[in-house]
Amino acid sequence: MDYSAGxxxxxxxxxxxxxxxxxEIPLSSQLEAQIPESxxxxxxxxxxxxxxxxxxxRRLEVQDSQRTTRSVRVLRLSVYNLHHNQDAFYxxxxxxxxxxxxxxxxTLRVEGRLLDEQPGSLSYGAxxxxxxxxxxxxxxxxxxxxxxxxxxQGDDLIEWNESQRETAADGFEIRRPGSHExxxxxxxxxxxxxxxxxxxxxxxxxLGLREDTRAKVLTTLWYYIKxxxxxxxxxxxxxxxxxxxxxxxGCERMSFDQIPLLxxxxxxxxxxxxxxxxxQLSGDPATYARTFDLPIQWEEPAPPIDDDSRxxxxxxxxxxxxxxxxxxxxxxxxxMLAFAADPVTFLNTLVSSQIRDYKMMxxxxxxxxxxxxxxxxxxxxxxxxxxxxxxxxxLTTVSRSVPASPFNxxxxx
Numbered sequence: 001m002d003y004s005a006g007x008x009x010x011x012x013x014x015x016x017x018x019x020x021x022x023x024e025i026p027l028s029s030q031l032e033a034q035i036p037e038s039x040x041x042x043x044x045x046x047x048x049x050x051x052x053x054x055x056x057x058r059r060l061e062v063q064d065s066q067r068t069t070r071s072v073r074v075l076r077l078s079v080y081n082l083h084h085n086q087d088a089f090y091x092x093x094x095x096x097x098x099x100x101x102x103x104x105x106x107t108l109r110v111e112g113r114l115l116d117e118q119p120g121s122l123s124y125g126a127x128x129x130x131x132x133x134x135x136x137x138x139x140x141x142x143x144x145x146x147x148x149x150x151x152x153q154g155d156d157l158i159e160w161n162e163s164q165r166e167t168a169a170d171g172f173e174i175r176r177p178g179s180h181e182x183x184x185x186x187x188x189x190x191x192x193x194x195x196x197x198x199x200x201x202x203x204x205x206x207l208g209l210r211e212d213t214r215a216k217v218l219t220t221l222w223y224y225i226k227x228x229x230x231x232x233x234x235x236x237x238x239x240x241x242x243x244x245x246x247x248x249x250g251c252e253r254m255s256f257d258q259i260p261l262l263x264x265x266x267x268x269x270x271x272x273x274x275x276x277x278x279x280q281l282s283g284d285p286a287t288y289a290r291t292f293d294l295p296i297q298w299e300e301p302a303p304p305i306d307d308d309s310r311x312x313x314x315x316x317x318x319x320x321x322x323x324x325x326x327x328x329x330x331x332x333x334x335x336m337l338a339f340a341a342d343p344v345t346f347l348n349t350l351v352s353s354q355i356r357d358y359k360m361m362x363x364x365x366x367x368x369x370x371x372x373x374x375x376x377x378x379x380x381x382x383x384x385x386x387x388x389x390x391x392x393x394x395l396t397t398v399s400r401s402v403p404a405s406p407f408n409x410x411x412x413x
Contacts, residue, residue, distance in 0.1 A: 074115040080289035104179040111171035134168035143187035186275040192297040197267040360386040
């Protein structure tokens with residue numbers, strides 16, 4: 001058993017998410033015209049979308065079927081104490097008790113574990129392959145009240161809460177010196193999953209619930225409103241409170257958006273489980289150990305479902321590469337076809353384009369101020385590209401000429 005919270009609880013590895021939405025690669029109309037068989041790829045994309053939709057729906061159904069539905073588990077709690085050097089203390093002179101090498105004392109231990117479910121239960125087998133939670137993961141707070149007549153220095157109350165938990169533990173232990181038997185009281189706050197809440201007296205009488213989850217309280221209240229036909233006929237989002245609801249919430253009308261906030265005023269943490277135990281300092285500790293079976297709501301998350309997300313993403317990357325290669329080959333094909341159809345005209349056009357590009361790059365050397373006076377000069381092909389190149393070069397030159405700021409890190413070094 002681990003009492004010092006030294007055993008680390010293994011955490012489940014989270015599945016890596018490649019992408020929440022897959023990116024399709026549609027074929028361009030020009031590429032479809034060049035490759036008659038490309039319509040098959042378009043049909044495959046549509047078929048793939050249908051398969052992905054069906055797989056996603058089926059995956060959600062499997063996750064819902066594997067998720068535990070509010071099963072009530074049994075937490076078996078064991079409380080016992082050990083004692084040491086009690087005989088040596090009794091046979092010694094009390095005046096010399098402090099001189100004893102080993103002082104008399106006792107150890108109180110509190111252990112707990114979730115019991116396996118019965119074969120006849122509805123959720124039997126859902127948890128068999130999972131790691132069971134340890135006792136410290138099932139408790140949010142533990143208070144131990146010692147006898148105030150013995151512990152008079154303000155050390156009669158011992159508290160542990162889940163914020164102090166570093167690692168999961170199987171139990172807790174308290175060690176104290178002493179040679180007198182005493183009564184202790186344990187106040188155990190269980191950590192239900194999903195969380196449980198205690199309803200106020202007024203809301204408890206209205207809904208017939210004492211302790212339950214917030215979702216259950218809201219659902220029960222909705223059925224109460226529906227069965228008593230309290231919705232406004234003109235605005236179905238508004239509830240006209242009857243005398244019972246007015247007594248609980250203190251208003252004539254309320255909207256469905258206000259109900260969760262109004263409910264919070266009537267919910268509080270559930271009462272702790274009280275356990276009285278007497279620490280005995282003689283005899284066999286096994287004879288006065290006490291065992292309690294406590295019901296606890298425990299819902300474990302559904303296990304991750306293995307999928308082929310990475311493999312699908314890898315295939316999508318390969319498809320993208322092939323698509324880009326097809327576009328490059330298409331451009332080369334058009335280039336060669338134009339050259340083969342009329343080589344002279346093609347070369348003249350190519351040379352003219354190169355000359356025009358060269359002039360744009362060396363605009364100062366070949367500047368024609370007379371042509372710049374006419375609007376047609378600024379509507380020539382390639383003017384937009386030339387403006388972008390000029391602005392990019394200007395920004396680069398300006399950034400290089402700006403001196404470094406005196407407030408950079410090196411200025412203070």
